[in-house]
Amino acid sequence: VDRNKESIAVSMEVKSLFANPGKIKNKGEVAERLGKLLHMPVAQVKQKLKSDKGFTWIKRQLNQQEQEAIESLLDSKPNYGLYLGLSRESKRFYPDQNLASQVLGFTGMDSNGLEGLELFYEKQLTGADNKKPGGDGETLVLTLDKALQHTLEDELSRGLKDSGGIAATGIVMDADTGDILAMASAPTFNANKFRDSTAEHRRNRSVTDTYEPGSTIKPILVAGAIEAGVLTAKQKVFCEYGKLQIGKHTIKEAETKHKWGWLTPGQVIQHSSNVGAAKIGFLYGQENMYNWYKKFGITERSGVDLPGETNGVMIPSDKWSKILHSNISFGHGISVTPLQITRAYAALANGGTLVTPRLVKQILSFEGDPVKDLPVGPRKRIMDEKTSEIVTNMMTAVAAEGGTAPKGAVPGFVVAGKTGTSQKAIPGKGYKSGKYQASFVGYIKGVRPNYVVYVMVDEPKFPYFGGEAAAPIFRRVMTAALAREGISPDLKLIPADKLAKKKEEKIVSDNVRSIASVAVAPAELALNEDSYMVPDLEGLTARDVMDLFSEKDLKLQLKGSGLVKSQKPIAGTLLKRGEAVLVKLERESVLP
Known part of the structure; x- marks a missing residue:
């Protein structure tokens, strides 16, 4: 069930047909009858009846029509009951079909978890951890909000249509607790018919896929430099009018029309200056930067209760060349998961504490009684609250006029966020020409609950920037999340015409x-x-x-x-x- 005790996956009783082939004399006739009733090739049924074993499954988990047909056969042909029988089994059913399917996962014929939460919590769900023999399975109370999950999935699908992308990923997380209220990827699949889907649609991209975060790393870099005392909010860096020469390499801005001169750290974030980020990275130092990113959980497993979480990649700082150092300063030459970036931004949003994401908050007995409350995961302070406040204030310029994502603005609220646009990497082979990954991640300043919303669109068509492809999705999802909590906009923050x-x-x-x-x-x-x-x-x-x-x-x-x-x-x-x-x-x- 979800956090509001709304059913999201249930177990239902079904029947399966078995046979004792050794006792069947007229196997051809029986195979013909069963094939017709069960909509199975007769040859397949004959193969199952071929042996003289004492037991074999003919078909598991019959649907209602098949079950009624077999029961009618056994009633009309009592002798068939000497070698055919129906056995009761449990089958997992997902009433909302596609909803949260990559998070929930699915089960096999024997109710064993194959992916997602079904796999991670298999012992609890099947009753295998119940000390009583034959104990019933338990119920998980998830952190997911069913309605918000619907919204996220709908908006990711809409965003794909709008941008022409091939896939999209989204996360809504409570920055204070690490509770994940929604997590999805598009396209998705129907968990009731998972065998008809592809692995591409089934995988949970939030934890299994890595990508170069691009400019979403810049606020984290700036926070580190300020925390270390090598940078102040009022200090300026020279952005070389859009071109920085490093040996035979030239660092440029994302758009060649931008030829920035002197910028404050806040303006570097607002305008997403690559040259400015590289200058700050050099000022901060490669070892400090490497350790700071690690402190934020970048390229580290988050500890979320899901199988298949990957690390990401960042080579040790003592192996960085100057050009790699500059690239990592603005989010290239490093790979992360969407959940890692969401978690890092949660630390900026909550005042400097790294939280552990979670998807399950409570376990109930089969009868619905509380068995165990799962505590919020480990929390670790990683920066001074003042630093997070300074950087949050800088980030509020991104979704404002003059920033890179005015389409991410939520009228009546102050959005603190950052765009990211990176060329799509091919591990070990360089980059895909003309293919990009566009992202936006942010939160609302001064509001509780304190939700971080992350959105990434894979291979959007032009305009492929995060402010164009991902920010509008962020705005719609965040607006829905605020409305769901009954949080009203501040009308003083809305321009008169709007x-x-x-x-x-x-x-x-x-x-x-x-x-x-x-x-x-x-x-x-x-x-x-x-x-x-x-x-x-x-x-x-x-x-x-x-x-x-x-x-x-x-x-x-x-x-x-x-x-x-x-x-x-x-x-x-x-x-x-x-x-x-x-x-x-x-x-x-x-x-x-």
Whole structure:
């Protein structure tokens, strides 16, 4: 279940068909019958019946139609019961199909975890760690927020369409606790049909994939130099008007039109100056920089409760050439995971403490009683709170006018963030020509809960910069996260023209809600004998719908975010207990 005890993966009882081939005399006839009922090639069934063994599985985890067909056969042909039988088994089912599938993972035929949390917590989920023989499996209470996970996945998919990228990764993490509220990659897959998917779609890119972080490393570099006392917020570095010669190499800005002269560290971050970052890196020193990055968990496993987490790569500082030193200063020549960058930014956001990311907060018994509360992971202070405050203030210029990511601004809030754009590396072979990875990571200054939102788009088409491809996704996800927590924008921070537009849109949105509330009032799921009558849900919020369906014996599937735009089945339909309702939501924009 998610952090709000909403089901996200469940176990259901199914039946599997077995046979005693040694007792079957008319194997050809039996194979013909079973092949037809189970939609299996007759030759395959014959092969299973070929031996004289005392036991063999014919087909495991039958669907309802197959189960009923076999039960009917055994009733009509009692002699078949001498060598055929049905065995009860447990099957994992994911009611939301694609939702969080790369995080959850999936199980095999014997309920053994194969990937994700299903693998990492296999003993708890299967009851293998239960001291009582034949003990039931336990329930995990995740840190994920189901609604926010939906939003993140929807926005990553939308971002891929907008940018033309081949993949996207996103994370929402509480900077104070390390709790991961959402984690996703697009494209994704249906965990119920994982065999139909590719490994490319199944892997959790947040922990398995590494990439060059590009300019998202710059605030971390600046924090280190300030912490070491070799740089102050008011000090300026000369950015060589856009070109820095190092031997036969020339360091340039991301855009050749930028020809910066003297910049403060804050302006280096705001304008994302590569030359300025290289100058600060030289001032800081390669050994200090290497140790500082390591202190932030860069190229180190985070300790998250997921299998397959990789380290990333940063060669020891005593092997750095001057050109490599400069490159690592602005996030090239080093590889990290998305989770490592998210965790590093959490330390900037929370005042200087490195937290341990986690996905499970509590374990419940099979009956739902608390068994164990999992404490927040190890926390370690890595810098002075004043340093994080200085750098956070510098980062607020990035999403403002004149920064590299005005499209990442969230009206009514102060965004502290940073863009990253790096050429896509091919391990051991250099770089893919014309292929980039665009990212944006940030948080809201002075707000609790203190969420860090990370977004990376792989191979976006032009414009391929982080401020264009990733920042808009950040804005939409962060806006949803703030709304979910009921945090209102500060209207004094919204420009007058945008505020007027916002008020108009809010009136329209409120009118839609008012009309909807009249149309469905009272919105109740009327029980008619053994059935529920579905009401008109149009115009309701996701929370309204979830409250309406809580403690009802119906399966609810929510798609999208915002207000309900369609539902299946339609209002007035009678549903039996256990049947499903699909609700699609679309955004009624309030903030631009």
